Amino acid sequence: PTELAEMLPRQLLMLQVAGQALGDAGLKNDDLLFTGVFVGAGLDLHATNFSFRWSIEKMAPLWAQQLGLDLTPGQMQQWVEQLRAAAGPALTANRTMGALGSIVASRIAKEFRIGGPSFTLSSEENSGLRALEVGVRALQEGSINRALVGAVDMAGDLRAVLGRHAATPYSRQGKARPFDKQADGSIIGEGAAAVVLKRLEDAQQDGDRIYAVIRGAGTAIGGPSGQFVPDRETYTLALQRTFQDSGVSPAEVSYLETEGSGLPELDAMEANALGDFFGAEANDMPCYVGSVKADVGHLGAASGLASLVKTALCLDRQIIPPLRNVDAVRYEWIRGKRDFIVPAAAQYWLRNRAEGPRKAVVSSFAVDGSCSHVLLEASEEKGRQRPSLLQQRPLGPRREALFCLEADDHDGLLAQGRRLKMLLAEFDGDVMEPLAALWLHEAGSQPEKEQCIALVAPDRATLQAEIEQLETVLRSPDELPPGLRDRIFYSVQPLGRDGEIAFIFPGSGNHFAGMGQELSTQWPQIYRQQDASSRYLARQFLPKHFWRPTLADSLHGDHNALVIGQVALGTAVSDLVRSFGVEPQAVSGYSLGESAGLFSLGAWTDRDGMAERLAASSLFVDDLAGDCKAAAKTWKLSSKQRVDWALGLVDAPQQAVRKALEGLDRVYLLIINTYDECVVGGDRGQLDQLVARLGCHLLPLKGVTTVHCDVAKQVAGPYRALHLFPATPPAGVRYYCTALGDSYEVTDQSAADAILNQAIDTVDYTRVVEKLYADGVRLFLEMGPGNSCSRMINGILNGRPHLARAVTYPGQDAVSLLLRLLGQCLAERVPVDLAALYPADRVDTTEASAIKQIFTQVGGTGFDPGAPPEGKPQPGATTAATPAATPAVMGPGQKLPRTELLAGEPLQTPASADPVIARFEQVSRQNLETHAAYLKFSESLSQAITENMTLQMNLLEKMVATGTPVPELAVAVPAAPIQEPAPAVSSQASTPQVQRHRMKLHLPEPQFDREMCMQFAIGSIAKMLGPEFAPVDNHPTRVRLPDEPLMLVDRIMTVEGE
Template identity: 30%
Template sequence: MSCRFPGVHNPDEFWRLLRDGKSTIGTFPGHRAEGPHRTSHPDAATVNAGSFLDSVDGFDAEFFGTAPAEAAAMDPVQRLGLELAWEAVEDARMPASALAGRESDVVVGAAPSGYELLRKLSGSDREDHYAALGSSGALIANRVSHLLDLRGMSFCADSGQSSSLVSLALACERIRSGAVDTALAGGVHLIVDPEAGLGLANLGALSPDGTCFPFDARANGFVRGEGGAFVLLKRLDLAVADGDHIYAVVRGWGVASAGASSRMPDPSPGAQAAAVLAALRCADVAFDDVDYVEAHGTGTRLGDPAELAGLREVFRETGRSRPLTIGSVKANVGHLEPAAGIVGLVKAALCLDRARLVPQPNFRTPNPAVPDFPADFEVLPAARPWPGAPGRTLRAGVSAVGMGGTTAHVVLEQAPERDRAELRTRDEESTSTGALAVVPWVLSARSEPALREQAARLRELVAADTSLSAADVGHSLVSTRSSFAHRAVVLGGGREEALAGLELLAAGGDTARTVRGVATEPAGPVVFVFPGQGSQWLGMGRRLYAESEVFARAIDACGRALEPWLDWSLADLVTGAQAAPSPADGDAVVQPALFAMMVSLARLWRSLGVVPDAVVGHSQGEIAAACVSGALSLRDAARIVALRSRALTELAGLGGMTAVAAPRAWVEDRLEQWSGRLCVATVNGPASVVISGDPEPLDEFAALAARDGVRVRRLDVAYASHSHQVERIRDQVLEAAAGVSPRRTAVEFHSTVTGGALDTRLLGGSYWYDNLRSTVRFGEVVETLMRERGGVFVEVSPHPVLRVAMEETADALANAPVVVSTLHRDDGSAGEVLASLAELHVRGVPVDWRAVFAAHRPRRIALPTYAFQRRRYWLTAPDDTAMTDPGPTGHTSEAGPGTRTARLDSESAVLDLVCAETAVLLSVRDADLTGPDLVARSIETFKDLGFDSPTAVGLRNRLTAAAGVRLPATVAFTYPTPQRLARHLFSLLEPTTPDEPRTADGPAPESRSDDDLYALIDRGYV
């Protein structure tokens, strides 16, 4: 559910208002009185009393993807409807994308706000491209359907003051019929000009006291109210199955018309009784089982007695044996007219959800027009628990009555006990399964200010409720909220650390545990990169094996695949168990262990939604890459790595490898003197090379490099991979890979042997010898991928050994790809993986955050709704709605509403006019913009200033009216800056000879051809 009233922004705040018996009724805010002119009508005080929102001109156009001009043209009831619909979906604890594309209805009750009069007085109705869309009542529902991509019925109902409850009944009927299984029903009401209520005052419906007294002896009319509410309806069995929070169940509904039974607008007790009886039949419940009715309760002299007479008729028809508790929310928030029914329904649902009845404001003495009132009715002076025996189902009715005689009634009952019991069990389980060591709190918004406010709202909520666990908050953020471009991930080691991170984020700051970014569409593939040796460390999988079931299962699977060729436990080694061998025990241990780590880490990445489009392996890392891509089975890959690493032990002590921080050309130039004894083993990046060969030449090369100031480092490897020495074990390596059956796979395999993409069916026996003997062309492959494809590069290893080289390659490119690692020898925990996952997420890579919480059975809790960043979008009526002044050429020109004539006797005066009128049109986007501001920017194009085609037409209309000359619709694009347009306009105002064309800077507008216009369209101006 969602709701909005003065000072009330959500159902929780509404509940506090109801529980405390408070009211939002006051007077029309003075700062809003800029619409149509006020009068001295004797009922002015009456219509200015009501429940009015402080402002209705604000709207987050960016969030809703609305152009500024369109936002200003939209009736504010449309804007409010969009916000409330979005908030209702968020309150349902589901991302909006969960509804997209579904056959879901949107039904809304609404009425005109009076904005159309303002549109006419402002003159925008003559030039407003969006006026038709902005004024249509149907567009309230249609815009919601468009926003959420809902494909069911989209309908705006008008049955007067019962509109929103009739809408809800229609939605329920559609769900019951099987046409849809979800629907949004709501109602909105705004009052642009209070004096539009004079008709109601003349009718005697409004309270001259400015107070609403439902059921009271003082009842003399209602006061009008602004705001609205939306509810998301879902088929009950689906809601229970999905574990949704259910406020209440709509058990039955009925709609009836007064027909000719009473004189319009007098209420009809018979019609109201008929609607209640129809709802009871639909619900299949007895009236005796209904404890409370949220009545229409307008507090009018005729309305309350008629409604209670109708309820007494239901008493007689059903044989009810006990008094009925009644109430009316109109004493709290005023009469929201078309939205009144849905507001009453939200109140009743909150009461059922909390099993508590609330007091009725302004009730002192029963209305004497209702004989023997206490015999049948009770009005509560204070809040109290809902009466009834334990285990008894609580029920309430809700009524709404239209002035034309259409009455709707709905029967609600509390959520099923089974549902509440399941939720309690789920809550208990969620608190008993242990906590994550690092919990990600994922936030997003459409703008940076909104992101900061989201953080502030979340911190306020969590700080105020110590029962909320960090895991519950994290799970709810990723499972119930939509993801937008501006993103942040706060990684907390606990609740307090996360709260501190939110506080800094809200203030615009950062911590080392906060990852921020603006997501874009990922440009290029996700590339998994698997290094060779060097990333191993003792106990490299210990923490992750304990923290991640996915990783642990993958290690165990690798252990089973390696078992035929190992005499030690893989799980013991990667977890650092005492009985296990150490990575220092040789390559026959290191390479199988690293292979298993990399394959298992890749499995973990996949479980988090990060799936490779391509793989790149470095030396032995190609075996893991082939396995992860699906080209080799786990058993085949395990055999190759185990037997090949065993063969390598024969080379121990015969050679070595040295890392050189220099370009390949520099290294190769100096290796010539050791030809046949040293070679380039790997090229990792622009200035990262490894050489391989005999020990003595390696020492001599190191001395030479030191004299040239080049850094070198001897690697902790006892043999010379990728050198002539590998030829000694050729037969053993070919035997290790004999009989493998490589498969074709959808994941691209970029070979560092061949230097490019390779058909994975070629990864047979001889390839794995070439992989060990040839130069590793890693830097070349990565540079080509980054330059041609962009992409995201994930180093899948227990410690990043290639990330620096990849970052150096990326830094040389105009659009540097994203590069992340997995674990680090200083931190082998899941928290390190989550930090890299956050880096990918904030840059737009699809990830699955829900998988992080899957094993902990957390709750979906209520979170703050979106922090809309509203700006003013409003049509303004001028002080004088029509005026006639002498025109610049001495004649009188009639200017339309909102325009003016001016003395245009110089080019600078014309420029002032153009800039002033431009500022008026752009003020819907920037309220502080003035004509003098634009004079200083008059060489900027209208397009750069924010014009689109409708705005250009609007400027043409205003200049035509002000200057009294004919201008084409495309004049702002033909003369694309204010300066050039002013020069052209001034040329049209100057006296000319009969044969002289009235034009400047180009042909006269009248002579511009269709081809010219199409050229402007092609260039994007029109």
């Protein structure tokens, strides 16, 4: 269809994105009579291409003079036509319509039969958010029931790039680095965004999927004229307007989607304004900072709405995104009573449910001095079922994957390997998770098989190498290449058939930066479940402390944070492992790990209560840590003496340590780790003496309190009360106490006693591990953080069949570690639910069909038609070479070659598989048929009008003949005199003679002639309207008439108003 072929690319893009938004909202086939369309867009520079074509007629004589050409009028006209052909296509009716500013909204309304208001708004970079604001107001006043809000810009046009670069420079590094010390601007971006708005009560009643709730929106405009940097007062005023009617405090906001321009002066203004506004009230929850420009670049008029879409998705998927490309923050983002964090990696959006839904603010400002903000809130409504894949995989498919080969003998395993190799050869891609899901779908899960080889691969090359090593694995696993030894798992005598599983929880001092952060984004459903059962989950995981690139030195002294943070991680990792069907028969903890084990398996459930007790207790503030008052009391120190407590690992057996402790009363044997390693601690001076007597090395430990010795007896009562909770042990699980070196029956009192007893005396970890082994445990899975217990268990059980492996520890990819643990469990024939890892509904078994695509050219080669040879232009000549035929519809895998289209050549647009484009083509064909019918109707109508006019003239003649007075007519005519022909006289005798009277014409003078109209268009408004309007000439933009050749206003007759 011609309309589609001649449509501007930006309008086509907006049409497609709008269709996708309506489809996502389930509105494609709904009645949209009371729906409005509001699109934010700036000037489409493609609409100005015709202006250059028109200017050629004026410019050609000048060019000819500069080139020394002496052309006849005929040659000049030929050359002008040649130049016009090279400059671009001629203006047609469709192209004229397409160049109108509001047509992009009208096309959407027409295509989807939307009956409400439809128009386009422009406010530079704020265009999208201003369109959103108009849509919100229309919904609030009740004039519409839905609003489709969009924004689009193809800001990569060289003209737009140069214009923006002159005002707000782009980055010369080619990276957008908001708030970074190396920031020097943004990068070029293009695109469109669209959202569907409804009143909240309507969306809830209709069961719609709600991404976010708009709680407020505000805009302010200010700053000096001609200044491209909005001032801080305007930015803050817009924030105040956003919050004034929302009922929300700025302290409740936990994410700021900023403008993030990457220009130092703009970043400084924004950082200071946001820091002061959101840091005025205290809140223990940090506020995270982001910017979409670091992800997709500067999208021009669509940038504000793109920020809103990103933030709405983050609220819906409960993910805090990273701010990319930030290596060294220029602004610390610490203002007043609140912490501001620039996240280096994605993380689950933790919150305290008791404090209400998650909230975020989207900010944008434009070169016209306008600033806009939108306050968003997460929806607590379940609504229409969300796609499980997006909820469970918010970051997309995982690159690394687990493959399980199961059989009863070696030949069967090798046959499975050959099948997997064939599947790999047919697989197109390097992300392994889709292939793993397909393999599980084809091979199935067969836990009853005797043997298993599990492969963990991050890419196809590694998987290929692992398959080639299968025979080596079966023959001699020790011969495997070092890089594959912890990726290929096979057990000659699997432990899982008869051996039991124990979940192991480590003690204090194993915390590390980012612990659990990656797992929270890869398996967010675990954290959602915990959020549903905890009112203050964020206070337990403490992301502002632990989910950072590095840990602050002060954190090692915050023992309350270390305790609750480690316990929280243990519960999350335990829940994650159990979600794959791996269940323990025994639970054992090392020091703090005993509490973590009780919470993780549900024997204790009041985690909020533990956090509250810790916050109110002095035990880990200055009794057993900090000033160590319990130690001072035990050692009977004076008020002026201070405790200098230190501890660490020594590579010496307990017998040697006990002997060396003789005569030292302020240093203790705290824990017996293995048969040749212990933890010792106490007064630093006596600790140095002990190490000297042992003649061994001391590895200092941080974050550990004065427990596992007589010192803790000073606070035995409060310590036991802290750990006294209602207990409901899970069925089929044995709990072990390190103080007893044995399992015990868990009750309210026995659990509190077990925790207290291990705190006031030396812990012998070897004894409890030996007991676990004697009771049948062969697989020791450490829930983390760290792998300290796995290391000790391997030392204690050295030489005996067992598996000790940790789920998460520093320095390794968290997803890879979990997959390797599951893979090793499979190899040991522990039942693992791989369907939970790769559900069947995510497997695409259909063959990919060739999807037709329509391509439209954006931009082109420079205008360089050349001069006529020897001063004589060649008729019909063109300077552009005719390109080879290139199909506009291309199949998958084909690349679009670079083409040079002849100017004026129509764009051939075949049918498209895109549903929006296909629908548009259908409507266009229907329009053509309708238009043909209209032309036929118009022809008959013209004939009827002619006959009617003849009848009226006959009646007029009869009136004159009978003496009936005829009224005089006053008509406005051009100022130039009119040469009228002499009155015609009828030659028919039967027709009365009619005397033709000249009509009296009143010719009032125009208030503004064409010269004044041109002043309004391209000149001074003061010259037209008077000196009182002179200030308007200083505005950077104002309402104007168009310049030539679109200037169709010849005069203005009257103006009314003040």
